[in-house]
Amino acid sequence: MTYNLDSFPSNHISIEGKTYLYFGGTSYLGLQTDIEFQNLFIENIKKYGTNYGASRKSNIRISIYDDVEAYLAKHIGSQACVSLSSGYLAGQLVAQSLNTPDYTFFYAPNTHAALNLSVTKNKSVQSYQELKTALNLHLKNNTKQIPIVFLDAIDFHGTNFPDFEGLKTLPLSEIILVVDDSHGIGVVGEHGEGVFKTINALEPKELIVCCSLGKGFGVQIGAIFGLRTRINVFKNTPFFGGASPAAPANVATLIDAESIYNSKRRTLEYNLKLFLKQTKNLQRFKLMKGHPTFTFSDEKLNQHLEKNNIIVTSFRYPDETSPVMSRIVISAAHTEDDMNRLCEILNGY
Structure with a gap:
């Protein structure tokens, strides 16, 4: 009901x-209903305003974004981070930017819609065994396109977090992983760092983690973590330049509420x-x-x-x-x- x-x-x-x-x-x-947290957030609204509708590429920029992205990258354990206004937008920036002839997309079981592109023929599977077979066939027959596997860290079926047993069966050294950690970041890990370090330790060809910070950190922000070179590519897209960022009061609260x-x-x-x-x-x-x-x-x-x-x-x-x-x-x-x-x-x- x-x-x-x-x-x-x-x-x-x-x-x-x-x-x-x-x-x-x-x-x-x-x-969201904690008085101390609300008061901190309200103070940041007074300082930064309720919203910031300009592009991050504008000639006038607010420094808190760079400060928070550096803070988050260090906290999560990645080289770099870029923030957006929502987790869904973060997932779409990653998927759309990688949707080129250089890559082929594969989707692990139970992957969230935020990582999907309706314009592509997604190679969806029902199990990791099926995914492994599809990837091995691709790697054998297609040496030009790098496979990208999209997955949810927390899929509520226990398929991935905490052990990622299915993921470990894949030829990870030849695969780029794009992981949605919206339900893990801020919540799991000794300091709420999410799954970045855990999955990176499996040594994939490259790891990109995108997420909403609204679930674990209580403010509406999307974020992408990965190699500095990859994050710079995302920052230089029309997608990123044309989108308004998260409200600066939101991102400032991330540091102040540690x-x-x-x-x-x-x-x-x-x-x-x-x-x-x-x-x-x-x-x-x-x-x-x-x-x-x-x-x-x-x-x-x-x-x-x-x-x-x-x-x-x-x-x-x-x-x-x-x-x-x-x-x-x-x-x-x-x-x-x-x-x-x-x-x-x-x-x-």
Whole structure:
């Protein structure tokens, strides 16, 4: 069932005068409704304004963009970074820029639409074995076009993160990887650095990571990470020059809120450990070690939760012909009482 709200959903939501515990969405650190974070963001709005609609190529430039991109690159572990106004735009910049005769696109199972181009004949596959076969055939018969494999780091099926077992079977030294880390960056890793270092350690021919920072960092920004030469190519495209950047208040908040991010990740880690310790029958969920999401397809469980005043993410994805996907999302906004109640209701099913 679909509900329309008048305010941002935190750990509790109100629907038709009734209060529910909310374990859904993508606000993993619970930042959007955190007062300290909001006040920091408001101060940056006062300093930088509500928006900046000019091109990054303009003769008048705001230095905070370069500062934040250098900060993010160091934090993630890449040579360079470029920011955009959204994660979807970041994915499209990468895909459209690489859509040349020099490359052939391949898509791993469950890859997000942000990395797809409707104008290309995408070589989609259902498994990594199928992908491996297709890549080996391409490398054998086509020495002119470098294969590019697109994938989601967090695919909610446990296919990739945290072990990337399927990815390890591919001839990575001959492949460029483009990874969407929107659900990992800011959340996974010891310092919220996401998966860049983990995948780069597998030694692909080249690694490009693109993502939304809105889920893990709580502000609307898209980002691309990779080699300095590759990032410079992206910066010199008409696509990048013609697009307005993320609001400068958004990017400034990334640096200023570092201590808040660290604190919220510790809270999230505590809540996640509590859930894993107290919940029985974890095998009913598709889960990824270190990520606060638990996917299930049992519609009766979803009904049981709602009957007990708990609402989780539940809808047909990626389109209306797809099966219903339900997901419990643990966040740093949840209290210990919230967690205890969730575990109690789940254990009573």
